[in-house]
Amino acid sequence: MRFEDTIIAISTPPGYGGLGIVRLSGQDSLRIAQSFFQPLRSKKNIPPRRPILGKIYHPQEKCFFEEALLTYFPAPKTYTREDMVEISCHGSPLLLEEVIRLGVEAGARLARPGEFTLRAYLNGRLDILQAEAVLDLIKATSLHQARISFQQLEGSLSRTFRSVREELVDLLSWLETNIEFPEEEVKITSEQIKEILTSLIDHLQTLIQSYALGKTFSEGVQLAIIGRANVGKSTLFNALCGEERAIVTALPGTTRDYLEEKVLIKNSVFRLVDTAGLSQPSHPAEKEGLRRTQQRAQQAEGLLLVIDASEELTSEDRHLLNSFKEKPKIIVLNKIDRPQKVSAMEIKRQFSGNVVVPISALKGTHLEQLKEKIHKLFVPQKDFGQEVILHQRQKVLLEQIKSGLEKTLHLLQENYSEEHLSEEIRQILPAVNELLGEIRNEEILENIFNQFCIGK
Ligand SMILES: Nc1nc2c(ncn2[C@@H]2O[C@H](COP(=O)(O)OP(=O)(O)O)[C@@H](O)[C@H]2O)c(=O)[nH]1
Ligand SMILES: [Mg+2]
Structure with missing residues (x-):
């Protein structure tokens, strides 16, 4: 996805500190940064991924007011998959605000909370589960939780949920084959369907139960x-x-x-x-x-x-x-x-x-x-090989999927036709897709990213 605008934000926490970092993301990042940043040694081209020492220049008042390090990260190997620039200054709220103001004057827009991560998500750098894990990692209240979140950021939860989807899709295609070619040999038996459904339900139940543990870690x-x-x-x-x-x-x-x-x-x-x-x-x-x-x-x-x-x-x-x-x-x-x-x-x-x-x-x-x-x-001493659900959004969707599967199992036990079973499973798929981040609803997306701080 290509965004027209370039966003800017202070990425370090508010207040005074040794360092403060301003981040830009978008196609005009470098041009905007160069409108107020002058390298110490004149450089025609800013080399990528290398910190350049320079000064912040006030175009109207024609004076320098801060020393800074600028690093340019060209797309697509960046957090947002867009061109990015990081400017490290001294951690003074006043100076940082001024850098932001200069950036906005040169055409950048103030980033909304979580907008960098939102772009990473919309550009396919992260899926929604990984984006949620970024948030958890930042807000981690224990090293245990940080560890779980980091695993999820690396995609462990995404893999788990994708395998659930694969199993459902496989089951669906077997059922369809049975329906389309009733005389063929390779058939899935009700016994096998039952086995698949039961094991999926068990797996989902374990994930749902882990939410209580997850809550303990996060809260x-x-x-x-x-x-x-x-x-x-x-x-x-x-x-x-x-x-x-x-x-x-x-x-x-x-x-x-x-x-x-x-x-x-x-x-x-x-x-x-x-x-x-x-x-x-x-x-x-x-x-x-x-x-x-x-x-x-x-x-x-x-x-x-x-x-x-x-x-x-x-x-x-x-x-x-x-x-x-x-x-x-x-x-x-x-x-x-x-x-x-x-x-x-x-x-x-x-x-x-x-x-x-x-x-x-x-x-x-x-x-x-x-x-x-x-x-x-x-402190719950659990085996951390197991996945832990940290978000209510995920838990609610897992419950929906589980109850759909239970209904399917019930239909199977009542000897309903394969068409009925297949229809029931089709109705579960949207929830599985939503779990994995195929979210079309703007409001849900906003809810997720609003929990982030500005600059992430
Ligand atoms: N000698 C001694 N006095 C204590 C100790 N712990 C609390 N106290 C005193 O016991 C009184 C009641 O304490 P407080 O913490 O208000 O009790 P609470 O009503 O259970 O909250 C206070 O005068 C405390 O200073 C202790 O370990 N040793
Ligand atoms: Mg008391």
Whole structure:
């Protein structure tokens, strides 16, 4: 696809930094860049793919205002498959804006979010799944996710989905042969059709289920810190977040609502939730807080149940230790800097099957051990050879395809004719094509690329 206009954007994050990069893509990239960039040593032709030192020139005011490196990437071996130019300047928002302004004056247009990647997609450099993977890679919240996204950028998911399409098309052509030449020998039996359908359905089911895992990678595992009032939940929350975020007081029941913070523990993202104490409500807002705590604890994927080691176990502690049985949890025995009334041994004996970690949230004692345990217990340890779905768009389409296949299987079991089966499979194909990026609907495309930042 050939675009008339040349787009320009700052590709580095907003704000001050050592370097800032402006990118251009389109047939006039080099001409536009040369209207305000002068190489240090006069060069008739800018050589491709080699950084050239020069200065940024202000055509109206006739002065230089910045030193820069320009690199010219001629089409088609570029990210967008168009001519591209990258200009590295100092990372000053003011200077970068000025470079953009000069570019626009010379005929470039400001790029919309994700427009470079959109062009890469429309020019066939990436398919839609790879474009989505680019976005995921940029937004990756853990190295696990980055790894999955990188594999998908290299085309692993595209290959998986293409093989699903191939199988369907093959099945369809066998059915057609049966219909067209009913007397021929080479026939596909209902048993074989059933086998193909069942194995496709299984495969799709695995992919659909991986979305939950994918969500965990992209959004982080949610961990709720629970326990009765004053055991040190907010102190632990702060210690894990590494800053004074939650309000800590010596009075019971100060954290009335909940706080959520994303924290990086051993290269994985967790959404850590500080909840109000699960104690008897005395204040109306506290009652509401309690209700939400119960809810939060139920929603969370894992729990950190805090017990005060410097006090005897209360009935409330016992109640909590016996609740939320189905949730993975760690019992955090806090305040071990004070004389201990409860030991880890005792808790392990009375409430067996639980991981107990003694710490002092206040002094920071054994926090590393706690982080180790958190990582071990709550990060899904899956085999990464398997594909993981990271996008709801993909999941919804996979569900559509699966339900179409289930319907076909049902028709087969009810002894419907091959014409019926073939008709049913034909109806599935548009969803498969959409999955692979044959997207005709502008709105869907816009939705996908709008999630990108400007300059990518
Ligand atoms: N000695 C000691 N005091 C702690 C520790 N953790 C929390 N505290 C204190 O216990 C009180 C209640 O803490 P807070 O975090 O607000 O408890 P929450 O109600 O469970 O959120 C505060 O005075 C904290 O300073 C600890 O490990 N050792
Ligand atoms: Mg608190």
